[in-house]
Amino acid sequence: MKPYELMFIVKPELGDEAVDAIMQRVQDIVKSEGGNVDEIRKWGKRRLAYEIxxxxxxxxxxAKFTADPPVVRELDRQLKITDEVIRFMICRAS
Structure with a gap:
């Protein structure tokens, strides 16, 4: 398994429960495929560099996690179809 970092941005008007549900969904996807979530935390509301x-x-x-490449593909697929997520990026950590 390899370490990864996932940064994603959700719509600013979402409530805490909706944001927590998305965070839980990310954890569930990683764990269901045999990965391990090391850390997941909110950075808070910030101004975007440009309109998205x-x-x-x-x-x-x-989110920081360790997983095999198939987990990353599934996470990528799920985040693309999640309307609340306006942008995301998954990078392999060193």
Whole structure:
């Protein structure tokens, strides 16, 4: 298994319960495929450098996890179809 970092931005108007549900979904996807979530935390609401999907602000969330490449593909697929997520990036950590 390899270490990864996932940074994603959700819509700023989401409530705490909706954000927690998305964070839990990320953890469930990683764990269901045999991975391990080391850390997941909210960075808070921040101004975006440029407008994304009509939003100037977003709530940033960082997740660090270890997993095999198929987990990353599934996470990528799930985040693409999640309407609340306006941008995300998965990088392999060193």
């Amino acid at each position: 999907k009509g939003y100037r602000d977003g709530l940033y969330i960082l």
